[in-house]
Amino acid sequence: MTEKPNASRRNCLIKLVQVAAAIPLAGVAAHAMAAKNDALRKSLQYQDTPKDGKDCKACAQFVPGASATAKGTCKIIPNDDEISPSGWCTAFVQKK
Ligand code: SF4
Secondary structure: OOOOHHHHHHHHHHHHHHHHHHHHHHHHHHHHHOOOOHHHHHHOOOEOOOEOOEOHHHEOOEEOOOOOOOOEEEOOEOOOOOEOOOOEOOOOOEOO
């Protein structure tokens, strides 16, 4: 027995709908993983560049990302996983 043409077309349409439905979710998941705490960044005058030779990777509050150059997190800036190892803010504490 062979599959009826309508059944084959239906299966193809179902697969297309499944793929189309998954695309926006993949975008949302990627977006949900990256977050910035703009309010606290502003109050701490966070910047993505070092200041006076001091940067996040030398700060005791910095939690490194997957590599030396990857963005990480900061112990005092919650809900933010976009802290640059080369960044700086007024709460800098020299790592011992
Ligand atoms: Fe960077 Fe400031 Fe956090 Fe230290 S306290 S890791 S300087 S954002």
